[in-house]
Amino acid sequence: MTRLTGLFLRGSKYYMRVVLPLDHPLRAIRQSGKIVLSLNTSEYRSALVEGLNKRAQILTGDYLALNSILTPSKRIERPTEPHQSLRDLHIQWVESHSASKDSDQACLRAVKLFEKHIGYFPLSQISRKMGDEFRVWLLKQSTSSKTARDRLVWIKGLLNYASIELELIPRNPWRGIEIKARTESPRQPWNEEWLTRLLNHSIWNGGYLPKKRKAGGPAGYWLPLIALYTGARCSELCQLNTKDITQSNGIWIISISDSELEQNLKSQSSKRKVPIHRELIRLGILEYLQTIQEGSVWPELPKRTGKSGGYFSQYFSEFRTEIGAPKNMDFHSFRHLARTNLLNGGVSETIIDTLLGHSISGSIGAKVYTHTTNQILNEAINKLPIYTQKINQKI
DSSP: OOOOTTEEEETTEEEEEEEOOTTOGGGGTOTTSEEEEEOOOOOHHHHHHHHHHHHHHHHTTOHHHHHHHSOGGGOOOOOOSTTOSHHHHHHHHHHHHTOOHHHHHHHHHHHHHHHHHTOOOOGGGOOHHHHHHHHHHHHTSSSOHHHHHHHHHHHHHHHHIIIIISOSSSSOTTTTOOOOOOOSSOOOOOOHHHHHHHHTSHHHHTOOOOOOGGGTTHHHHHHHHHHHHHOOOHHHHHTOBGGGEEEETTEEEEEEOOOSTTOOOSSGGGOEEEEOOHHHHHHTHHHHHHTSOSSBSOTTSOOBTTBTTHHHHHHHHHHHHHTTOOTTOOTTHHHHHHHHHHHHTTOOHHHHHHHHTOOOOSOHHHHHTOOOOHHHHHHHHTTSOOOOTTOOOOO
């Protein structure tokens, strides 16, 4: 028969005795170092299940569970000192780093998961073992390995903040604890078959702008085309300002930057200038720009705080599903296609990295001393093949 340490029968009822670890927060109010609880059952199997559950709740320091099993006079309070818990630390981090709403919510979600599985602990008691337990638990959940990694990274980031910036703890106990994300469904570039289906849609074949608000009117027409002929990210294109499109020595240039207040870039290498492909000029992008006032290039496109391309990305995902395109062929796949086509066109890796906003690969000389002119970039971008010959209607 299965036995559980600490389970005993008193009269007709089963009880559970738990010896507290030396660093357990309840040691402050339990001088004996033990907790004895009634399991309110006289049936052994029920007592075994309930005893295991209570024992786990106590040993993991589950704050809410602890207070639910203690009498009112014995209940414990959260520490009132600032930044003593992950929850408090999260609030301080959001305020000091002006974190976006999305980052705030993602970080808080990770903290709640930690508290749910590991329990509530002051920062000084968060151990390396807890980090490993949290990692194991995350990998067992029905989410992607990338999601599991991101949630682990959020907690590690808070611990780094506590250690390096606030000096609340001597070091990050989770340093080196990692989750390697697998690519469950790798993106694939748009192929000619699916590009043909896409561009035969009435948006481009009939001039009917999408009616969904998240599409942003003309943005629903132009953004996929610009991505096709620049390889730019969705967020980079959605945050374009009229000031970002200029002409230099006869070459029209799109400047991808974070010079405006609401503009953000993935990294410093993302800041770049991309010549406008001749096919976009033929399709009428310059004429379109003359129809809008100074400001956002997409005045009808709703902007999501902290994530410029959030709404349009949602729209395009739904649109792609409507036309039956594969799940791993999305807006970002235009970027993959552009890189593939530039390589096939004989463009060097350095020029491709410059156009797509990647860190320059290769030697130190290539990274530091290369100065690429607009003329060279213009010649390179126009090596992208044309897929829109049949589109003649301008909006």
